[in-house]
Amino acid sequence: MRILITGAAGFLGSHLADRFLSDGHEVVGMDNLITGNLENIAHLADEPRFEFVEHDVTQFIDVQGELNGVLHFASPASPVDYLELPIQTLKVGSLGTHNALGLSLAKGARFLLASTSEVYGDPLVHPQPESYWGNVNPIGPRGVYDEAKRFAEAMTTAYRRYHGVDTRTVRIFNTYGPRMRPGDGRVVSNFIVQALLGHGLTVYGDGSQSRSFCYVSDEVEGIYRLFNSNEPHPVNIGNPDEYTVGQLAELIQALVNPDVGVTYLPLPTDDPKVRKPDITRARTLLGWEPLVSLDEGLRSTVAYFRSLQERGALKPPPVLTEDAEDAR
Ligand code: UDP
Numbered sequence: 001m002r003i004l005i006t007g008a009a010g011f012l013g014s015h016l017a018d019r020f021l022s023d024g025h026e027v028v029g030m031d032n033l034i035t036g037n038l039e040n041i042a043h044l045a046d047e048p049r050f051e052f053v054e055h056d057v058t059q060f061i062d063v064q065g066e067l068n069g070v071l072h073f074a075s076p077a078s079p080v081d082y083l084e085l086p087i088q089t090l091k092v093g094s095l096g097t098h099n100a101l102g103l104s105l106a107k108g109a110r111f112l113l114a115s116t117s118e119v120y121g122d123p124l125v126h127p128q129p130e131s132y133w134g135n136v137n138p139i140g141p142r143g144v145y146d147e148a149k150r151f152a153e154a155m156t157t158a159y160r161r162y163h164g165v166d167t168r169t170v171r172i173f174n175t176y177g178p179r180m181r182p183g184d185g186r187v188v189s190n191f192i193v194q195a196l197l198g199h200g201l202t203v204y205g206d207g208s209q210s211r212s213f214c215y216v217s218d219e220v221e222g223i224y225r226l227f228n229s230n231e232p233h234p235v236n237i238g239n240p241d242e243y244t245v246g247q248l249a250e251l252i253q254a255l256v257n258p259d260v261g262v263t264y265l266p267l268p269t270d271d272p273k274v275r276k277p278d279i280t281r282a283r284t285l286l287g288w289e290p291l292v293s294l295d296e297g298l299r300s301t302v303a304y305f306r307s308l309q310e311r312g313a314l315k316p317p318p319v320l321t322e323d324a325e326d327a328r
Contacts, residue, residue: 002026002066004109006057006100007073009036011179012114012172015220016071017041021049028063032056034088035076040179057096058088067107069227072100072152073114079142079268080185080318086144093148094155101159104167112168112227113156115234117275118146119171127242127276130171130234140270153234160232168231170223173238173277177216177297178304185318188213188298191249192305193317195256202319205267207246212276214239215297218290225286238277239290251294256302268320 003020007013008029013036017027026049029041033054044050055061057074075092076082082089097113104111120128121136136146159165176188184190191201214237222237243251249262282288308314 001068002028003069003071004028004030004063004067004103005071005073006030006096007036007075007114008052009033009038009040010073010077011040011181012175012216012219013073014040014179015216016073016223017044017050019220019224021047025049027051028053028067030055030057030061031074034085035081035181037181057099058091059099061099061103063103063107067103067109069110069112070100070104070107071112071114071227072097075114075148076145078185079145080320082145083141083320089144090148093145093152097152097155101155101165104165105159105163110166110168110227111156111159112170112223113152115153115169115171116145116149117171117173117236117238117277118142119150119153120275121146122270122272123274126274127240127278128236129278130236130281137270141268142270168226168229169234170226171234171236171277172219173214173236173275174211175214175216175219175238177301179216180301182305182308182314183317185320187211187245187248188301189305190317190319191252192256192298192302193314195252195260196302196305196309197314197316198257198260199316200261200263201249201252202265203245203249203262204265204271204320205245206264207249207262208244209267209271210242210244210274210276211248212239212242213248213294213297214290215292218292222282222286222288225288229286231285235281235285236277236279237282237288238279240276240279241294242276243294251298255298265319265321
């Protein structure tokens with residue numbers, strides 16, 4: 001197969017490119033590099049089955065030749081980024097998804113949308129099955145991402161119903177691992193980088209809010225299986241092991257540096273209080289479930305950030321503060 005991955009220089013996009021290449025497929029990787037990083041695909045420079053195109057998918061997408069699949073992963077994905085880039089976030093989820101679907105239709109290619117657990121917002125149902133419609137504030141600071149992805153799901157479904165495009169939708173839950181940007185701003189990278197630098201871990205709120213963290217190799221395997229399945233409806237891919245943010249801080253302190261403390265900051269507006277995927281569908285339809293424990297996954301992620309630290313590439317990560325939100 002020859003497939004296009006948008007957001008291919010990003011964290012998940014680059015791992016997916018590796019997954020398709022390792023099975024012998026050809027990959028066209030596209031990215032506008034606003035949050036992507038060419039270093040994530042530097043190891044593919046001499047790979048004849050990989051081609052990189054720098055392009056903003058909110059503009060018409062022109063790819064020469066046959067395409068069998070389009071995986072739409074382009075988007076800022078960290079709350080810090082989408083607060084910084086609200087309009088680009090809305091545009092890539094709406095115009096970018098429309099362009100990527102139009103390309104799939106023109107090429108007769110299967111389309112896979114990278115959606116998110118954020119479509120459930122601050123959920124009133126726990127854990128979250130795919131049948132839950134969510135609790136999203138459209139005009140809150142996170143609305144730019146949540147609503148863009150909800151629109152993207154609606155547009156993907158419309159292309160399936162109206163144009164008969166062969167579509168897949170994955171709802172991705174908090175994923176972590178090597179190639180996350182040290183300055184990404186999300187909790188796993190923030191805590192690890194802060195601990196490595198000997199700084200206090202910035203816990204937002206009292207740390208009682210929960211997340212369920214999925215290691216990147218598990219996430220990519222689930223997405224790969226979904227792409228190759230016949231399932232047109234959304235499927236949650238995430239690890240149902242749930243931790244509070246406070247527990248995560250303790251785990252990272254113990255792994256990296258027991259001497260670093262915790263700095264408490266205000267809980268950001270609309271920060272979901274709980275999140276945990278119901279993965280019954282993925283288990284049943286794809287025979288998939290996560291294999292990597294949080295302890296094991298954190299160890300490899302810490303090793304990755306240590307290697308960046310040895311190259312002098314770590315600085316204090318960005319934090320989300322109410323002041324920063326009010327200023328916008
Ligand atoms: N969080 C935190 N400190 C940080 C970054 C995030 O306490 O430095 C919290 C955040 O408030 C949220 C959870 O960690 O409750 C996960 O945040 P993240 O930005 O990683 O992803 P989200 O699931 O909110 O999109």
